[in-house]
Amino acid sequence: MxxxxxxxxxxxxxxxxxxxxxxxxxxxxxxxxxxxxxxxxxxxxxxxxxxxxxxxxAKSKGELLLLVQNSAYADALAKGTAGAAEVSAPLDAVMAIVRPVVECNRTQVHNGRTYLREMVFGDPNEPHHHAALTLAAGTEAAIADVLQRDGRRSPETAATLARTVSAIMFLTMAASTNTSRSTDDLILDIRDQVAAILPA
The missing domain is CATH 1.10.10.60 (Homeodomain-like)
Known part of the structure; x- marks a missing residue:
């Protein structure tokens, strides 16, 4: 067998x-x-x-939060990747990936911000932390894929842009000044920043 x-x-x-x-x-x-x-x-x-x-x-409350949020993040990333496959314009395809990830993170704003902090500062040897980092890398890979679909960017350039988009998204979600802003406002803010770095 x-x-x-x-x-x-x-x-x-x-x-x-x-x-x-x-x-x-x-x-x-x-x-x-x-x-x-x-x-x-x-x-x-x-x-x-x-x-x-x-x-x-899970060895800590932070790891428990990672366990919970990772599942929702994985679902959001799958939804975003599927949505991006239906969109041809690079900016729109990137935002198709970004939107559900941001919406997922903002379901409970404080928990979402704590999740990001745990992801950045937690112990990478803990399994739920490792899974969170894997999801973040998967997000960057999905963004890089859509950025090179038209053949205008090398894989290296697409990967660099994807890391920048990821940084924009995570910093916008984590910033304490954004806690009271609506999710739609944050997504529009992220879109404006991403549009500024994507070559015309």
Whole structure:
């Protein structure tokens, strides 16, 4: 039997079920109360596990936020990449990728800003932090792909522009001066900045 076709063990199913409960509990509590007002004990209780078990899946509250947000970010990136495939103009295609990522991050503004801080300053050896960095790299790769579709940019130039777009997007979302602005305002701001760096 091929390894990929072997049934998942009961132990692995139980492990995944616990992870799903932890993710659901953290997502709900963070959404309702914000990360600062939620304790790991509350998450453990809501997930119906012991606090010690919780730390086998995430070593800190920041890692729990990464776990929750990574799932939403992955969905947003998939949506944006699919949307970009339907758009021919480079700026519009870039913004098709950017918009759902920004909307995802702004679902709960403080949590979104904390997620970005954890992504930048967290421990890259932790699995959920590593996954967040992988998603950020995937965003840049998707943007680079659309920027070289017309054949006018080399892969190197497209990658450099994509990193710049990523920096614009993340700094705009993270800036404390933008916390009270609407998501649509931020997206328009990002669009103006990206338009300024994309060659005509």
């Amino acid at each position: 091929h390894p990929a076709s072997q049934p998942v063990s009961r132990r692995e199913r139980n492990k995944q079920a616990k992870l799903d409960r932890i993710t659901a509990a953290a997502r709900e509590l963070f959404a309702v109360h914000g990360i600062d007002d939620v304790t790991t004990q509350q998450i453990a209780e809501k997930a119906d596990i012991g606090a010690g078990t919780l730390f086998l899946y």
